[in-house]
Amino acid sequence: MSANTPTPVVSVAYHSGYGHTAVVAEAVRAGAADTGATVHLIKVDEITDAEWALLDESDAIIFGSPTYMGTASGAFHVFAEASSKRWFGDVWQDKVAAGFTNSGSKAGDKLNTLQFFQVLAAQHGMSWVSLGLKPGWNHSGGAESDLNRLGFSTGAAAQTNNDEGPDAVHKSDIATAEHLGRRVAEHTRVIVAGRAALAAAGA
Numbered sequence: 001m002s003a004n005t006p007t008p009v010v011s012v013a014y015h016s017g018y019g020h021t022a023v024v025a026e027a028v029r030a031g032a033a034d035t036g037a038t039v040h041l042i043k044v045d046e047i048t049d050a051e052w053a054l055l056d057e058s059d060a061i062i063f064g065s066p067t068y069m070g071t072a073s074g075a076f077h078v079f080a081e082a083s084s085k086r087w088f089g090d091v092w093q094d095k096v097a098a099g100f101t102n103s104g105s106k107a108g109d110k111l112n113t114l115q116f117f118q119v120l121a122a123q124h125g126m127s128w129v130s131l132g133l134k135p136g137w138n139h140s141g142g143a144e145s146d147l148n149r150l151g152f153s154t155g156a157a158a159q160t161n162n163d164e165g166p167d168a169v170h171k172s173d174i175a176t177a178e179h180l181g182r183r184v185a186e187h188t189r190v191i192v193a194g195r196a197a198l199a200a201a202g203a
């Protein structure tokens with residue numbers, strides 16, 4: 001990589017009521033950081049003005065929430081609604097977006113949470129990055145340890161048994177979340193470098 005290539009800035013904006021989704025958020029952060037990106041991990045239920053500014057300055061925002069009652073948590077919805085201040089000024093326009101969720105059931109209506117993130121991103125004019133993994137654990141040679149064992153494509157999905165703590169977040173789901181973080185950061189690097197090259201060329 002050239003010394004002049006800008007370092008992409010990726011933020012992970014998430015809520016976790018009981019700590020399980022926080023483990024997934026940390027995996028997304030670690031995956032993005034692996035690529036050399038600058039990464040901010042932001043709890044949306046405690047977000048400060050300085051952290052709103054970090055989101056505004058980010059090249060990519062990855063949304064994360066547990067699935068509660070078939071959608072993102074109430075705290076995440078509060079954050080989404082507060083982001084309307086950014087919507088008015090197109091502040092997040094053309095940023096990269098992606099999402100992840102965790103819930104108690106294998107399916108658990110997680111798709112609806114990921115689609116909520118997609119719509120939120122689209123309202124802001126952001127560009128959605130999918131998970132980019134084939135579904136795992138769906139053939140006779142497959143195993144629970146497969147990447148993307150839950151078979152989602154719009155984002156990273158995790159499942160944790162309702163009677164277990166954050167330590168029980170499934171290892172395959174953690175690896176899948178790391179993959180999402182890496183993929184988003186790599187996409188963002190290409191976009192940031194492309195914009196810089198176009199600007200340098202006067203285009």
Ligand SMILES: Cc1cc2nc3c(=O)[nH]c(=O)nc-3n(C[C@H](O)[C@H](O)[C@H](O)COP(=O)(O)O)c2cc1C
Nearest residue numbers: 016017018019020021066068069070103104105108
């Ligand atoms: C209010 C509430 C609603 C929930 N709704 C769902 C649901 O719709 N689908 C599901 O699979 N699990 C559901 N769960 C289980 C959580 O998604 C699960 O416990 C998750 O690991 C919590 O993540 P957190 O510790 O980050 O809050 C719900 C839990 C709560 C507290």
